[in-house]
Structure formats: structure tokens, C-alpha cells
Amino acid sequence: MKPYVVSLLSGVLVGAIYALMQVHSPAPPVIALCGLLGMLVGEQLIPLIRRLRAGQPVTLTWFRHECVPKISGTPPPDADNNAKVK
Structure with a gap:
């Protein structure tokens, strides 16, 4: 805060x-x-391109964990909480 x-x-x-x-x-x-906002989104293009060039998949889970927190300023989702919620 x-x-x-x-x-x-x-x-x-x-x-x-x-x-x-x-x-x-x-x-x-x-x-x-x-x-x-454009700057924040643009900052995520480089990691996205690097991931694609490395042959790694770009999934919604990756996007939510890596990109959304940096764009929105919120903490990344906790993997343990996601596993508990069904």
C-alpha cells in the first residue's frame, strides 16, 4: 500500500x-x-517472444502467473490455492 x-x-x-x-x-x-497501459503491456512482449523462441508453450496459466501481476500490480495467483479450489 x-x-x-x-x-x-x-x-x-x-x-x-x-x-x-x-x-x-x-x-x-x-x-x-x-x-x-501500453508500456505495461509492451513490457510483456519480450518475455512472450523469448518463451515462443525457446519452444515453450504460452498458456493461460503462464499468462496469469507471469504477465497479469506485472500489468495489474496484483500479486501472482498462489498455485496452492488453485489446487485446493475445485
């Missing part, structure tokens, strides 16, 4: 500095968020 608070406070500080300088943020918020 601490990184989220630090990130939010940093954003508020930068916003206040922009306001004091009487300038607008460099990009509209929706465009900026789309760009950030």
Missing part, C-alpha cells in the same frame, strides 16, 4: 508545481493512462 500512497503524493506534488508554474500537464490524463 505504501508505494501507492507515495505515488499519489508524488503526483499531487508535481500537479501543485505545475499549477504554481501556471502550465498544464504534458498530456491529458486519459491519454497518459493509455500510454502507461
Whole structure:
């Protein structure tokens, strides 16, 4: 939770500095968020390509465990919990 608070406070500080300088943020918020999402998704292309080049399968389980946590910021699913739930 601490990184989220630090990130939010940093954003508020930068916003206040922009306001004091009487300038607008460099990009509209929706465009900026789309760009950030693209960066997160793009970061996962290299591991995906490496996996394909190594001849390893790209499964939904691999995607959920390796890519989704890095894109969404959530912890990876626990394999033990998945085994217990039927």
C-alpha cells in the first residue's frame, strides 16, 4: 500500500508545481493512462517472444502467473490455492 500512497503524493506534488508554474500537464490524463497501459503491456512482449523462441508453450496459466501481476500490480495467483479450489 505504501508505494501507492507515495505515488499519489508524488503526483499531487508535481500537479501543485505545475499549477504554481501556471502550465498544464504534458498530456491529458486519459491519454497518459493509455500510454502507461501500453508500456505495461509492451513490457510483456519480450518475455512472450523469448518463451515462443525457446519452444515453450504460452498458456493461460503462464499468462496469469507471469504477465497479469506485472500489468495489474496484483500479486501472482498462489498455485496452492488453485489446487485446493475445485
